[in-house]
Amino acid sequence: MKTLLVTGARGQLGQELQGLSYTHLFRNYRFLFTDVDTLDITDAGKVEEYIAGNGIDCIINCASYTNVDKAEAEQDAAMLVNGTAPGMLAGACAEKGAFLIHVGTDFVFDGERPVPYREEDTATPLSSYGRSKLEGDRAVLGYERGTVVRTSWLYSSYGHNFFRTIHRLAVEKDELNVVYDQVGTPTYARDLARVLLLLAVNSLSGKGSYGQELFHYSNEGVCSWYDFALEIVTLTGMHCHVRPVETDQYPLPARRPRYSVMSKARIRSRLEIDIPHWKESLRNCISQLD
Numbered sequence: 413m414k415t416l417l418v419t420g421a422r423g424q425l426g427q428e429l430q431g432l433s434y435t436h437l438f439r440n441y442r443f444l445f446t447d448v449d450t451l452d453i454t455d456a457g458k459v460e461e462y463i464a465g466n467g468i469d470c471i472i473n474c475a476s477y478t479n480v481d482k483a484e485a486e487q488d489a490a491m492l493v494n495g496t497a498p499g500m501l502a503g504a505c506a507e508k509g510a511f512l513i514h515v516g517t518d519f520v521f522d523g524e525r526p527v528p529y530r531e532e533d534t535a536t537p538l539s540s541y542g543r544s545k546l547e548g549d550r551a552v553l554g555y556e557r558g559t560v561v562r563t564s565w566l567y568s569s570y571g572h573n574f575f576r577t578i579h580r581l582a583v584e585k586d587e588l589n590v591v592y593d594q595v596g597t598p599t600y601a602r603d604l605a606r607v608l609l610l611l612a613v614n615s616l617s618g619k620g621s622y623g624q625e626l627f628h629y630s631n632e633g634v635c636s637w638y639d640f641a642l643e644i645v646t647l648t649g650m651h652c653h654v655r656p657v658e659t660d661q662y663p664l665p666a667r668r669p670r671y672s673v674m675s676k677a678r679i680r681s682r683l684e685i686d687i688p689h690w691k692e693s694l695r696n697c698i699s700q701l702d
């Protein structure tokens with residue numbers, strides 16, 4: 413039986429992976445889930461010991477420093493988790509030839525070009541978080557059995573994310589200001605989790621080989637944060653007025669790309685998948701709420 417390790421498993425993506433791992437599709441695989449208290453990915457010695465000791469065949473690395481604004485003040489901490497540790501994971505995987513799937517971000521792009529970003533486009537991050545994630549992408553892609561899947565605007569019914577924040581604030585407030593001049597695509601973490609497991613299972617079963625490949629994955633469609641917030645409020649039937657505002661009216665420590673839509677052509681054709689539209693996935697996520 414092949415063994416998959418999910419790191420950073422208490423995060424929103426990790427929790428979606430846990431939920432899917434219990435389904436019959438994966439009954440022939442053994443899953444291990446760790447987070448910083450059980451396996452700190454910045455501890456190279458522990459990582460090597462864990463991978464060798466547990467006979468790991470594949471890692472899905474969801475561990476990350478994800479506080480984009482705090483990363484401006486804590487650049488070293490962000491770089492250690494997002495930039496350095498993925499390389500250490502790759503080194504530990506190389507000892508055993510394990511497959512490594514790492515999750516990257518659309519924030520590696522500067523958003524100056526209003527055309528969907530392809531994998532081969534030059535990444536010029538605007539923030540400390542983006543720079544640290546780009547370093548991690550490069551480290552994993554240097555490993556012959558390393559694959560990176562970049563995603564954008566991740567949300568789920570679990571954890572800390574824009575969807576949950578808007579849902580909570582719309583209950584508390586009559587009016588919400590949300591920026592309309594940053595455009596991208598939301599990604600339901602459950603959809604991404606399915607794709608990561610498909611990559612893992614294809615690779616472990618010999619159906620596919622994805623060494624040193626970079627993929628972009630988000631839901632289909634394009635929207636602003638304002639559109640996303642409005643749809644959340646409308647679909648959940650809340651009575652809160654969502655007002656469009658400009659980024660300049662809502663200053664934050666980290667700069668964000670104004671446009672970060674990604675082209676999904678490569679992953680769609682390599683995995684032969686249909687990608688759901690963000691509005692359809694949002695409805696699915698809302699149906700998971702209590």
Ligand SMILES: NC(=O)c1ccc[n+]([C@@H]2O[C@H](COP(=O)([O-])OP(=O)(O)OC[C@H]3O[C@@H](n4cnc5c(N)ncnc54)[C@H](OP(=O)(O)O)[C@@H]3O)[C@@H](O)[C@H]2O)c1
Pocket residue numbers: 419420421422423424425426447448449451452453454473474475476477478493515516517518545562563564565566567571572573
């Ligand atoms: N969220 C987004 O909008 C978004 C967009 C694009 C890409 N992504 C990428 O998607 C991936 C998953 O994101 P997510 O939203 O699921 O993140 P998340 O909810 O913040 O989960 C990340 C998990 O990693 C853990 N972690 C932090 N440092 C660690 C360490 N040194 N060792 C082991 N675990 C550690 C965190 O623990 P603590 O909570 O205790 O720190 C947390 O449980 C990340 O690579 C992220 O960069 C996210």
